[in-house]
Amino acid sequence: MSTENFRFYIKVRTALNIQARMIYDELYSVYGDRAPFLRTVRRWSKPFREGREEFEDEPRSGRSIIETTSENIE
Secondary structure, eight states, X not given: XXXXXXXXXXXXXHHTTOOHHHXXXXXXXXXXXXXXXXXXXXXXXXXXXXXXXXXXXXXXXXXOOOOOOTTTOO
């Protein structure tokens, strides 16, 4: 399951007033060690409870990703 899928699941379960611990337990029962950590579920659940709609990452400033190819090597 991708990160976006986990976040969407957390968003839906949060909208149903399911607590972060229960969401984590559900994910862990299905995905085991591949499930997000409890602290991650809590971190994502909080903004969804506060009304956040998007579950994708917000753009961040910083160094852009650069690919090394023969064309950009001098």
